[in-house]
Amino acid sequence: MKSFIHRFFAVLLILSITVTIIIYYAVKIEPYTVTINNVNLNNNFPENLKIIQISDIQISENYQASDFQTIISQINQLSPDIFIFTGDLYENYSSYGPEEELIQLLAGISAAYGKYAVWGNRDYGGGAVRRFEKIMTAGGFQVLCNEGVHIMLNNGERLFLAGLDDSLMGSPNITPILSQMKEDDAYRILMLHEPDAADLYADYGFELMLAGHSHGGQVNLPFLSSPTTSMAEKYQKGLYDMETSGKIKLYVNSGIGTSHFPIRFRVPPEITVLY
DSSP states (O other), rough: HHHHHHHHHHHHHHHHHHHHHHHHIIIIIGGGOEEEEOOOOSSSSSSSOOOEEEEOOOSSSOOOOOHHHHHHHHHTOOOOOEEOOSEEEEEETTOOOHHHHHHHHHHHHHOTEEEEEEOOOGGOOTTTHHHHHHHHTTEEEESSSSSSEEETTTTOOOEEEEOOOOTTTTTOOOOOHHEEEEEEEEEEEEEEGGGGGGGGTSSSSSSEEEEEESSSGGGOOTTTTOOOTTTOOOOEEEEEETTTSOEEEEEEESSSSOOSSSBBSSSSOOEEEEO
């Protein structure tokens, strides 16, 4: 009997230590340990072009502008040609700052053909729309809302990059974007925040769609499905073929910050390198 009790408490102690280590890692380590995912699209993506995407920075009490500094350094070391941010700058615009520090950090990102962003659901409400556009513009970004831009590449090809308004809180409208397309666009990219909305736009001639919002589920426990959020249930993270030929791709970035709970487990913050 004593032997059984000793074994029981030994197992209980080991489990307690293991759980404590996992919680510490999920709160204090993984949320600040960024992974760089290199994604070869293999669908006529312009040669020698490098696009870097991040999403869902979600500045908060737990992830502040100073924490974002390391991300900036990593991005610039990767030398992006185009830099894309797919929405959700702050977790709560009424609670966190300062703006100037974040503007300086965003302005420090270098990209040969420019920096572009779209609104996320957190970028709405309580004056957030005005603050989001102000901060992003001051940081050197062009915010695309139901519009696109043509980018002339050094090889003479023309890339079309478009951005939709947020699907949950905004008013997405593909019509003005379609009117800007040209028959000889070499490649077309659509930015949107919520990944499940991609199904609505898969037949409009875009080779690539880029989204965020899901945080990749934030927590990935073995043998259990990751938590999902509205409009990020079908497409949660990584690369998806939107049709059998593989010519139309969707990439869902797992985000930088956290939402609701300041934890990440087996879903680290992500910088995506697309080529």
